[in-house]
Amino acid sequence: MSQARPPAALTIAGSDSGGAAGLQADLRTFVTCGVHGLVAVTAVTVQNTLGVHDRTDIPANIVAAQIEAVADDMGLQAAKTGMLASAEIIHAVARACDKAGIGRDAEVPFVVDPVAASMHGHPLFDEAGLSALREELLPRATVVTPNLDEVRLLTGIDVTDRDRMREAAVALRDLGPRHVLVKSGHLVEDPECVDVLYDGTTFTELPGPRFATPHTHGAGDAMASALTAGLARGMEMAEAAKFGKWFVSNAVEHSYPMGAKVGPVSAFWRLAPEPSP
Ligand SMILES: Nc1ncnc2c1ncn2[C@@H]1O[C@H](COP(=O)(O)OP(=O)(O)O)[C@@H](O)[C@H]1O
Ligand SMILES: Cc1ncc(COP(=O)(O)OP(=O)(O)O)c(N)n1
Numbered sequence: 605m606s607q608a609r610p611p612a613a614l615t616i617a618g619s620d621s622g623g624a625a626g627l628q629a630d631l632r633t634f635v636t637c638g639v640h641g642l643v644a645v646t647a648v649t650v651q652n653t654l655g656v657h658d659r660t661d662i663p664a665n666i667v668a669a670q671i672e673a674v675a676d677d678m679g680l681q682a683a684k685t686g687m688l689a690s691a692e693i694i695h696a697v698a699r700a701c702d703k704a705g706i707g708r709d710a711e712v713p714f715v716v717d718p719v720a721a722s723m724h725g726h727p728l729f730d731e732a733g734l735s736a737l738r739e740e741l742l743p744r745a746t747v748v749t750p751n752l753d754e755v756r757l758l759t760g761i762d763v764t765d766r767d768r769m770r771e772a773a774v775a776l777r778d779l780g781p782r783h784v785l786v787k788s789g790h791l792v793e794d795p796e797c798v799d800v801l802y803d804g805t806t807f808t809e810l811p812g813p814r815f816a817t818p819h820t821h822g823a824g825d826a827m828a829s830a831l832t833a834g835l836a837r838g839m840e841m842a843e844a845a846k847f848g849k850w851f852v853s854n855a856v857e858h859s860y861p862m863g864a865k866v867g868p869v870s871a872f873w874r875l876a877p878e879p880s881p
Pocket of ligand 2: 617618619620625626627649651686687719721722723820821822823824825826
């Protein structure tokens with residue numbers, strides 16, 4: 605017997621062989637949030653808890669073709685970006701999203717997670733990629749979701765407290781996105797973990813505890829993909845951002861050690877109990 609069609613969301617992202625971040629984190633988050641995941645793979649990284657050891661990028665025309673293929677045939681209710689690898693891929697993604705009706709003022713909301721480096725500091729794109737991100741993707745974004753390193757790269761603002769987060773959100777919105785969500789994970793001196801959403805008029809704080817765990821690999825992807833899932837399910841931006849924050853707070857609380865260094869955040873907490881045979 606067939607089921608009702610679930611909402612669908614697209615991730616345009618790289619593969620993490622360690623399964624903590626990248627498209628693996630996005631798909632895991634989508635399914636645990638009741639959303640069918642579609643994928644346009646941008647790069648394959650050789651990655652574990654020690655870092656990114658190698659990578660190969662997917663040809664830009666194949667990235668664009670993946671977006672067009674799923675948008676044309678299957679339809680989608682939201683899209684997000686992760687690792688975009690190069691300026692050439694960013695140009696192709698921008699064009700394919702325009703064609704597919706994905707964008708700031710288009711039918712399908714577009715979540716741009718400006719992933720610039722792995723948590724170990726390995727760059728996930730170069731200087732030309734940064735300019736392309738700033739000039740081509742931020743003006744197309746329904747929401748951009750930078751961490752504090754990405755805020756510094758995009759605006760030059762060094763965020764040291766919550767007031768500077770608001771200042772950075774204003775500067776980022778001047779680059780064109782409809783909404784800005786500044787993530788607070790790197791503000792390690794703050795006893796809480798309060799992200800900030802800005803829509804050009806109102807600042808909405810997304811409060812949460814700061815968990816004392818070293819295992820936060822994939823937190824950024826979990827936050828942005830849960831927000832994307834919320835939008836795909838028809839939530840307004842502030843509601844979707846709160847949903848994303850709630851999801852990632854639980855994921856960090858239930859994170860686990862795996863490998864020699866930083867372990868993954870968890871989506872297991874959201875799975876139903878195992879069914880009986
Ligand atoms: N130790 C922590 N405890 C609770 N939430 C956290 C913690 N670290 C990060 N987060 C949350 O995870 C998300 C990602 O945060 P951040 O670390 O800033 O981004 P990224 O993973 O992209 O570097 C944010 O919503 C942030 O509030
Ligand atoms: C292939 C790939 N994509 C993205 C990341 C970075 O993941 P993110 O969740 O934004 O960051 P951390 O929370 O892991 O710092 C990655 N490492 N690999």
